[in-house]
Amino acid sequence: MADKPFVHPYIPNSVPAVKEAMLHELGLSSVEEIYAEIPDRLRFKGRLDIPEPILAERDLRRHVQGLLDKNTSAVEFLNFCGAGCWQHHVPSVVDEVINRAEFVSAYCGGDYSDLGKYLTRFEFNSMLGELVDFDVVANPIYDWGDVAGRSFRMARRITGRDKVLVPSSVSPMRLMEMRTLCQPESMANSTKIRFYEWDRETGMVDTDDLKAKLDDSVAAVYWENPSYLGTIEAHGAEIVKLAHEHGALAIAGVDPITLGVLAPPGALGADIACGDIQPLGMHMHAGGGCSGFIAFRDDPLFAQECPLELYTVMETATPGQYAVGEALPDRTSYGSRDQGKDWVGTASGLWTIAAAVYMAVMGPQGFKEVGETCVARSHYAAKLLGEIPGVQVKLSPGFFKEFVVGFDGTGKTVAEVHKKLLGHRIFGGKDLSADFPELGQSALYCVTEYYGKAEIERLASAVKEVTA
């Protein structure tokens, strides 16, 4: 192909005659004359170690699809993994909207030309605000672990204190992200993460231990509802009360799809809520469907210290006609570089559009029903699994969609059980044995509205067979 000009359908001006005419207009004989700006010693003169191109779209499609076809999807197998990324039904209308070329291809266009994007963003914030019961929802960023860490930093700036209390049942993965954001403790401005215990019987937080650990140096108390281990936390209001008694903020990490049936963090008195919007209409994309949100009360101090973009609605020159603008722009890194609050960047905009459509089609009744179905079907799965000899469902019976299944009584490891389940076309839950050795050979199983009775029974009979 070296002797033929490279005219690619994505590069119109690679047509030799066009290229030549453009060069001619610039008085140049070759683009090399422009590249003379790069000193010769810095020029790469080798050949990139990249395969020869697959030029025809049909051939490229076949090649890449061929690679993807080596994967086994959670549509082909039954999937009972959750642990931070959950398989809920994605309404087709959600995909229809987010696959619109205008939305897929938009970026940081202007207030007018990309108005629809900004209006959708405001509606997303508004509807999520209703779910979490807060008047302020900031523009989401990477994922739950990231926004939890940012909430800690925000609490540190608001309170001037540098310690955050986190339940030791927190997701180890989220904890790693938090730690990265909180800096090594030897650094002058680090935020110190300290743990309070969880009740090994119920899975809820240990409020006595929280009381013991709380003092006036604590910036914030963080808890999750449901917990990483699936338990619905009954002590939310008490955690808030304890935190406030010491002048600390109460930060709730929540899974928003639970909020049709569970009390929202705003109503529990939390100061800040954070969590992941992935359950609200995102495919899992091997975790790429995640996107983290932060919400809080309409308090100017909180708004000033929020690291993420805030969008306000406002009337245009025509009364009753609305526009959306970025509020307090000097606060972010785009406004003030290293003098801003943390940083913002391109993260997960399309997912907020998906979540807006999702919340709009679900409505209050949809959220109530999906919550009730998750609770009922996950308990049905727990009941069937718990009836299998040697298999034990652990912790409190109050869970939403995830629960801990122990395999110690079967004499098999989680890894062994799950390898065998693959033979039954089933992905077992997240193996907890390394992260939570106190739970023995246990796994976190997730059952949402996605699977019905028949699939749950298929899981139970497969587990029974492979543990026998």
Next chain:
Amino acid sequence: MTETPQDKVARLARLRRDGGVLRDYRSPRYDEPFIMEQGTPGERGILVPLAEEDVTKAVGEAADYIPEGMSRAAAPVLPEMSQYQVLRHYLRYSQMTLGMDLGSDISEGTCTMKYSPKMHEELIRGHKAADLHPWQDEDTMQGLLEIVFDTGQYLKSISGMDAFSLQPGGGSHAVYTNACVMRRHFEAKGELDQRNEMITTIFSHPCDAATPMVAGFKVITVMPDENGYPDLEAFKAAVSERTVGCMITNPEDTGIYNPQIDKYVEVLHDAGALAFTDQANANGILGFARARDAGFDACHFNLHKTFSSPHGCEGPATGAYMCTDELAKYLPVPVVAKVGDRYHLDYDRPESIGRVRGFLGNWMGVIRAYAWIRTMGPEGLKEVAEISVLNNNYLDNLLMAIKGVSRPYAEGHRRLDQVRYSLEQLKEDTGVGTEALRDRMVDFGIQSYWMSHHPWVVPEPFTPEPCETYSRVDLDEWAAVIKKGIDEAYADAEFVLDSPHAQPIDQMRRTEAMEDPGQWAFTWRAYKKKILGKK
């Protein structure tokens, strides 16, 4: 009879039919109420599965499992709307969004708004990509891991680096990853007490300053001289035994290639510090210059810019972090490795920084980048760079012929992939500045241009980036739109200052809400309480 504003807009725009390249464009204007104001109690947008009777019989009601005080008391105030009405609402919003696919987005410089091939969308929407769980057994994700691993190899070749992570969920996130990697490096060496300063330049992206701050460093920002980049001596003066490293761009937003870049790196290395280059915009140098060859220890790419993944209303995005063998041990976990012919997620990396993101990353962007690199091949990537650079210089030629436009710095030097222009002269002459022109240009169906990150070092800036996607006709049209707006400014400044005139809404005037706690409303419920409640 006096001419109405609408007539005037039509008259001024009617240039295409007269043999010009400008369009008589009208954005859709639907006068669409917020979805929170729509619907009727009882309407449903979707029905969800309900627990089967046998299930309920076996386990009872959901409410039985919710601890006291933890049930939701009042239902969330969400729309109650049928599905078609919801779809129609958001399709109207999509139509009031120009996006790149419609908007000839030469405008958003620093963003590399290139064509994102539609075939790639089909690839990532299929269940073999979209419906994978991140914790499913890695044996069942070998295809995805192969794509990620191979993409990493290609990016290594393009950058000259030795190792990669595709975990960061965006360009700024990859830049943050670098700040954490450098932090870990000096922590491991026991030098974190001594070294706490990161150096950047004012024309580098704001995240090159903000993310090292988040990592705990003091940030030193070096200013350009008349060449558009810091003089080597000025850069040297910022480096000391306290220096962690630098995080800088080249070319910066100005499009000027800094020919001394390797000298900066030498200065840093001599001081025991590290050097990172932000290559969010690598379009102009693909196959022509590599970060490693200039001595850098690390760099990054935005797969949603240079490598064709779409921008998606600001994400999901993918940052590719690249580094040397020396820094590889600090990469976030898991690292994608190849053992024999099997791909593996390696978590056993005791010196890792930990994580910057949950799970694996936004690998939709990796699948697209893989497909794009494979359809370009080594020669094609160089062609991308060449045409981007040619397009930019062609557009520059057109823009610099327009009265009121100037191009600060580095007189006599050509720019690579983009240019930061100034409309200072136009502002002085007419009172029309860059913001007003930006709001006027959209009336011609062209996306509004990127002005500059803050602070505006260049007065009244704008920054187009005509990457390889755009044809000569597109470039001519874009320049003609700028010329038209500027001609209008000289003839009738008020008309331009009142822009836009053909958009889905009228001019936003009441911008006090952006700063005033009494007026801002970040959700509809806040607006109802604070504003509507008082009316």
